[in-house]
Amino acid sequence: MNFEYSDRVKELQEKLTLFMDEVVYPNEAVYERQLNEGVSRWDEPPIMKEMQAKAKAAGLWNLFLPESEYGAGLTNLEYAPLCEIMGRSMIGPAVFNCSAPDTGNMEVLVRYGTEEQKEKWLLPLLNGEIRSCFSMTEPGVASSDATNMEATIERDGDEYVINGRKWWSSGAGDSRCKIAIVMGITNPEGPKHERHGQILVPLDTPGVNNVRQLPVFGYDHAPHGHSEIEFNQVRVPASNIIWGEGKGFAIAQGRLGPGRIHHCMRLIGAAERALEIMCSRVQERVAFGKPLAEQGVIQEWIAESRMDIEQARLLTLKVAYMMDTVGNKVARKEISMIKVVAPNMALRVLDRAIQSLGGAGVSDDFPLAAAWAKSRTLRFADGPDEVHRSAIAKMELKSQVKMQEKKQVMR
Structure with missing residues (x-):
C-alpha cells in the first residue's frame, strides 16, 4: 500500500488549507451570529452562500463524488486527506457541498437513480440549490x-x-x-x-x-x-x-460504506484541530509556577493524542485503499473497524483538549464542546460500536477457522 498523495491531491490540500484559513475559520463566528440574528434559525445564514460561491470559484466543490461526470473523480484514498481538512470545522463540509446526509443521498442517486430522478433531485443537490x-x-x-x-x-x-x-x-x-x-x-x-x-x-x-x-x-x-x-x-x-422493491438493504450498504469512512475522515480533522488548540493554549496558561505545557500530565496527553490520531489516520487510509482496490464488500471488516476506532479516538483527543482548557473548553468560545457532542453521536450513528464489534468478531473468527483448516490441509 502506497499512501503517497498524488500531485493533484497535494495541490488540492494546499488550496483547501488556504481556503479554510482565509475563508472558513474567520467566518465561523459570523455564521453563528447571523444564525442567531436571522428571522429563523432554520434558514441558512447569508455567509454560507458567500463561502460556497467562493468554494465553487476555487474548484473546491463536490470533491466527494468519485464519478467525474458529477464530481471531482477522486478515489476514496485521494479524498481522505481533503475530507479531513474540511472536518476541522463544524461548518466546513457544507461550504464545499460535501456534508452528510447530502453526500450519501447524491451517491444513491448517482448509482441507483433513474434519469428522471437525477434530473429532478440530483442536479439541484449537486448545485447546492436544495x-x-x-x-x-x-x-x-x-x-x-x-x-x-x-x-x-x-x-x-x-x-x-x-x-x-x-x-x-x-x-x-x-x-x-x-x-x-x-x-x-x-x-x-x-x-x-x-x-x-x-x-x-x-x-x-x-x-x-x-x-x-x-x-x-x-x-x-x-x-x-x-x-x-x-x-x-x-x-x-x-x-x-x-432501483426497485426489496432493494432497500442493498442500497443502504452501498450508501453506508462511503458514508461511514467520510465520518471517520472528518473526525480525524476535528481531532487534529483539537490537538492544535490544546498545544497552543497550554503554552499560554501558567499553573503552579510553570506553563501547563511543562506539566508532565499535559505532555502525556499531547503524546497520546498524536499517537491516537496517527493510528486512526493510517487505518482510515488502509480502508480507503481497500474500498478502491477490492471493493466495499471485501473491505467490510475494515470499514467496521474504523467506524469504531475513529469516533472513540476523536472523543479521547477532544476530552484531553477540553480538560487542558478548563472552563473555556466547555464554552462556545472554542469548538471543542460542540465537536465532542457531534463525535459522541457517531458511536451509534451508521451502526453502534457494539454491532460493528460483533461483526468484526464474527468475520475474524471465520477467517481464523479458514486459516486453521488451510494449515490442516497443508500438513
Whole structure:
C-alpha cells in the first residue's frame, strides 16, 4: 500500500488549507451570529452562500463524488486527506457541498437513480440549490437492527403509499431541505434482507409532518437539525422508488460504506484541530509556577493524542485503499473497524483538549464542546460500536477457522 498523495491531491490540500484559513475559520463566528440574528434559525445564514460561491470559484466543490461526470473523480484514498481538512470545522463540509446526509443521498442517486430522478433531485443537490435528508431510523424499535423497521411503502396502482414514523432524519430542519429518501417495508413476506425499499418523498407532500427537532446534548444543530417525521398516508408516484422493491438493504450498504469512512475522515480533522488548540493554549496558561505545557500530565496527553490520531489516520487510509482496490464488500471488516476506532479516538483527543482548557473548553468560545457532542453521536450513528464489534468478531473468527483448516490441509 502506497499512501503517497498524488500531485493533484497535494495541490488540492494546499488550496483547501488556504481556503479554510482565509475563508472558513474567520467566518465561523459570523455564521453563528447571523444564525442567531436571522428571522429563523432554520434558514441558512447569508455567509454560507458567500463561502460556497467562493468554494465553487476555487474548484473546491463536490470533491466527494468519485464519478467525474458529477464530481471531482477522486478515489476514496485521494479524498481522505481533503475530507479531513474540511472536518476541522463544524461548518466546513457544507461550504464545499460535501456534508452528510447530502453526500450519501447524491451517491444513491448517482448509482441507483433513474434519469428522471437525477434530473429532478440530483442536479439541484449537486448545485447546492436544495438540501436533503435520509429517513431510516425509527423511534419505536431498536434501530441497531434495521430489520426491525416498521414503516411501510405499499404499491397502490401508479403510486406508493408511505406510512410510519422516523426520527434523526438529519438535515430535515433546514428550510432548504426539499426531499427525503425514506426506507420502509415493500415486501413483508420476502427474504429478511429483501423486504425493504427506498423511495423519494418530497417534504411538501400531503401527509408529511415534521413533528419536532431533536437536540444533541443541547445543540439543535440549526439550520441542519435532526427531525422526527411522521408519514401518514403519504402518496408519491411509483416512479419515485429507487432501483426497485426489496432493494432497500442493498442500497443502504452501498450508501453506508462511503458514508461511514467520510465520518471517520472528518473526525480525524476535528481531532487534529483539537490537538492544535490544546498545544497552543497550554503554552499560554501558567499553573503552579510553570506553563501547563511543562506539566508532565499535559505532555502525556499531547503524546497520546498524536499517537491516537496517527493510528486512526493510517487505518482510515488502509480502508480507503481497500474500498478502491477490492471493493466495499471485501473491505467490510475494515470499514467496521474504523467506524469504531475513529469516533472513540476523536472523543479521547477532544476530552484531553477540553480538560487542558478548563472552563473555556466547555464554552462556545472554542469548538471543542460542540465537536465532542457531534463525535459522541457517531458511536451509534451508521451502526453502534457494539454491532460493528460483533461483526468484526464474527468475520475474524471465520477467517481464523479458514486459516486453521488451510494449515490442516497443508500438513
